[in-house]
Amino acid sequence: MTAAETPPPIRYEAIAPSLPDGPIDLTTLVPGDGPIELDVGFGRGRSLIDRARQRVSRVIGIEIKAKWSFKVEERRAREELHNARAIRGDARELLGRAGPDGCVRRAFVHFPDPWWKKRHAKRMVVSESFLDTLARLIGPGGELYVQTDVEERAAEYEALLTDHPGFAPPGGDGFRVATNPFDALSNREARAAEDGLPVYRLLARRVGH
Numbered sequence: 001m002t003a004a005e006t007p008p009p010i011r012y013e014a015i016a017p018s019l020p021d022g023p024i025d026l027t028t029l030v031p032g033d034g035p036i037e038l039d040v041g042f043g044r045g046r047s048l049i050d051r052a053r054q055r056v057s058r059v060i061g062i063e064i065k066a067k068w069s070f071k072v073e074e075r076r077a078r079e080e081l082h083n084a085r086a087i088r089g090d091a092r093e094l095l096g097r098a099g100p101d102g103c104v105r106r107a108f109v110h111f112p113d114p115w116w117k118k119r120h121a122k123r124m125v126v127s128e129s130f131l132d133t134l135a136r137l138i139g140p141g142g143e144l145y146v147q148t149d150v151e152e153r154a155a156e157y158e159a160l161l162t163d164h165p166g167f168a169p170p171g172g173d174g175f176r177v178a179t180n181p182f183d184a185l186s187n188r189e190a191r192a193a194e195d196g197l198p199v200y201r202l203l204a205r206r207v208g209h
């Protein structure tokens with residue numbers, strides 16, 4: 001192929017699956033009436049696709065990167081996983097204007113916040129205000145599952161959950177769980193397993209109103 005024949009780069013920004021401005025009704029984004037699950041920052045999308053294949057829920061994924069949101073939504077459609085949808089957006093902004101309150105059964109946040117530098121603090125996904133948003137959206141008895149390969153981050157998330165009145169440990173043993181109870185691995189999780197690296201996992205139950 002000559003330089004003249006090289007195709008122009010794909011502008012994923014223009015074709016990413018986005019939502020219009022204004023309020024978002026999560027119950028209408030995916031057809032059916034199964035419980036709604038969120039996959040926040042799904043990246044290359046393995047967790048979203050795996051979970052959707054189980055056909056136990058309606059899975060709504062939100063990913064800030066245009067390229068991955070496009071590719072995962074394309075794959076989801078190709079596999080005819082009508083119980084899922086991949087959307088491009090900043091989960092903090094998008095879920096901030098989503099409702100109705102209490103409509104979500106479970107939220108997955110797989111390996112967020114890989115940044116170390118202080119100047120990246122504003123990018124952090126899991127924060128007190130994001131937990132407020134999730135507590136508003138997750139109905140009583142619903143779950144939040146967070147996992148990371150950064151030990152310090154896991155400790156930070158655990159402290160945030162401990163301090164948050166909307167979440168409690170699922171059993172008597174605290175938020176930590178040894179294995180992923182959902183049998184749907186994220187890409188980063190699969191790589192950690194291949195490389196024999198530790199993963200720190202937290203499961204929280206939504207309590208209160």
Ligand SMILES: C[S@@+](CC[C@H](N)C(=O)[O-])C[C@H]1O[C@@H](n2cnc3c(N)ncnc32)[C@H](O)[C@@H]1O
Pocket residue numbers: 040041042043044045062063064065068089090091092109110111112113114123125186187188189
């Ligand atoms: C370390 S990667 C993990 C990807 C995937 N969850 C996994 O476990 O393989 C973090 C992902 O979160 C996405 N992300 C970061 N901030 C986000 C935000 N505010 N809203 C949505 N996605 C975000 C990144 O683009 C990236 O794909």
